[in-house]
Amino acid sequence: MKTFDEILSAAFADADLSAADVPRIDLYMDQILTLVDEGLAGNKRSAEDKLLTKTMVNNYSKEHLIMPVKGKKYSREQVMQLLCILTLKQQLALSDIKRLVAGEGAPGGFERAYGDALALKNRLRPKLEALLREELSDASVLESRERALALALALAGAATELRRVCEGVVENAPEG
Numbered sequence: 001m002k003t004f005d006e007i008l009s010a011a012f013a014d015a016d017l018s019a020a021d022v023p024r025i026d027l028y029m030d031q032i033l034t035l036v037d038e039g040l041a042g043n044k045r046s047a048e049d050k051l052l053t054k055t056m057v058n059n060y061s062k063e064h065l066i067m068p069v070k071g072k073k074y075s076r077e078q079v080m081q082l083l084c085i086l087t088l089k090q091q092l093a094l095s096d097i098k099r100l101v102a103g104e105g106a107p108g109g110f111e112r113a114y115g116d117a118l119a120l121k122n123r124l125r126p127k128l129e130a131l132l133r134e135e136l137s138d139a140s141v142l143e144s145r146e147r148a149l150a151l152a153l154a155l156a157g158a159a160t161e162l163r164r165v166c167e168g169v170v171e172n173a174p175e176g
Contacts, residue, residue, distance in 0.1 A: 004141045004151075005133075012129045015042030016118055017083060019111045026073035029054055032082065040086075052086060060085055063094065064102050080110035087117070091163045096170045 002010075017039040027035070036052040043051065060066050066074075066081045074082075081101055088097045101110070141151050 001142075004136065008129060008132055008136075012125055013042065015040050016121070018118060019080065019115050022076055022079050022083075024076055026075055027079060028073055029057060032057070032074055032079055035079070036082075036086070052082065057082065063098065065094070065098055066101075067104055077108070077110055080114050084110055084114055084117075087114075091159075091166055092170065096167060099170055100173060 017035070021039055022035065023031075033052055033054065037050070040051050057066075060082065061069060065085055066078050069078070084101050085097055088100065136151070140147060142148050
């Protein structure tokens with residue numbers, strides 16, 4: 001069984017694919033799936049988990065969440081769009097995601113937005129981790145099922161508040 005400190009360390013050691021990790025050539029579906037599977041492997045709860053599947057990509061395409069595919073290859077901008085969707089789908093409804101990522105946007109816009117997001121995430125990460133360590137430094141946070149439930153409820157509540165902030169950003173984002 002892991003300690004709370006180990007749980008926190010693992011949570012804040014998640015993997016990110018940077019824009020530099022995405023090849024500057026068009027990719028086939030299998031290449032995209034391999035890129036995501038290998039590049040974000042550290043984010044899987046278990047080794048068998050799939051972060052992105054062909055079905056998911058096809059559904060995103062049908063829902064017009066990504067730009068139309070020309071032939072069987074996906075452009076770098078479409079791959080960046082998919083990475084944005086993968087991040088947003090952890091917290092937002094597809095309708096909210098569609099408001100932010102559907103369509104073409106400015107050339108390179110998804111890459112810029114994704115890069116800016118990673119930079120902000122990397123600035124926030126140590127602050128959030130330090131806050132949680134400070135507030136939850138009590139070694140008894142996992143001593144009983146009830147304490148674990150209380151902690152899980154508090155963290156779920158905080159995650160809900162952050163999701164609401166994210167939804168407010170979506171609702172107030174400029175159109176187009």
